[in-house]
Amino acid sequence: MTRTTQLREFASARSGDKGADANIGVWTETDAAYEFLRENLTAERVAAHFHALCRGEVVxxxxxxxxxxxxxxxxxxDGGGAASLRTDAQGKTLSLGLLQMEFDAPADLAR
Known part of the structure; x- marks a missing residue:
């Protein structure tokens, strides 16, 4: 049985920066949740989620x-912390944005 759920219900995340690039780490507590993420949280899906901010490739x-x-x-x-006028020029809130992504996931993945 599946249900629509946000990523935050079965994973945690943290983000930061290296110059103009951002990184987002996502981790889970169970093997089943990790396998679901590995299959469903693709670079393409993350790029689509952040299409308004990310002008380059997502790896x-x-x-x-x-x-x-x-x-x-x-x-x-947008150039990073020293060059950008963005409110979050260091990407610290990107993980929160990613955790709001929705999935049709097995009901037992939620914490």
């Missing part, structure tokens, strides 16, 4: 031993 790295995925959003910070 995904898998860290299975940590049950985590790390996304690099190239050219997402």
């Amino acid at each position: 995904r790295y898998e860290l299975p031993n940590l049950r985590a995925l790390n996304f690099i959003l190239h050219d997402a910070l």
